[in-house]
Amino acid sequence: MYLLGMLLLAYVIPIDNYGVILSTVIYFFLFILVVLVPLYYFSTKRLAKNRDLDMVIEFDEQEITIRHEKTQRVETKGWDWVRRIELTPRELLLVVHFRGRYLIAFPKDKLNESEMQFFLDKMDSRKDIP
Numbered sequence: 001m002y003l004l005g006m007l008l009l010a011y012v013i014p015i016d017n018y019g020v021i022l023s024t025v026i027y028f029f030l031f032i033l034v035v036l037v038p039l040y041y042f043s044t045k046r047l048a049k050n051r052d053l054d055m056v057i058e059f060d061e062q063e064i065t066i067r068h069e070k071t072q073r074v075e076t077k078g079w080d081w082v083r084r085i086e087l088t089p090r091e092l093l094l095v096v097h098f099r100g101r102y103l104i105a106f107p108k109d110k111l112n113e114s115e116m117q118f119f120l121d122k123m124d125s126r127k128d129i130p
Contacts, residue, residue: 002036003028057104059118085123092119 003024010023018026058065064082066075077096086093092111094104108116 002031006031079122082122085119087120087123092116094119 006027007020007024010020010027013023014020015023015026054068054070056067056069058067062078064077064079066077068074081097083095083097086095090108092106092108094106096102096104106115106119111119
């Protein structure tokens with residue numbers, strides 16, 4: 001839809017010396033950079049700010065317990081629920097089996113040494129699992 005709009009714009013107002021097709025591509029990428037990327041960024045920031053996390057997640061050697069505060073529901077997941085554990089320069093990420101790509105992120109500076117070691121041991125024990 002956007003590409004068709006940019007094609008019509010390039011037909012009516014082509015960029016000098018580039019023609020309609022190249023003008024369409026230029027307009028399309030400018031539209032993405034100027035409109036869609038900022039819109040996506042700010043809407044994601046707003047959604048993250050307004051979204052209230054209503055769960056407490058507890059980890060132990062055998063399972064992961066998720067307690068939903070609003071609904072008073074308790075879920076128990078095995079460690080097979082975690083697809084992989086990733087270590088970035090600033091965070092420790094758990095990528096879990098959920099709708100799409102769902103991450104549980106822990107800032108490294110908020111984890112104490114024993115918590116960090118717990119997740120590193122889990123990460124090492126999961127190296128064999130695809």
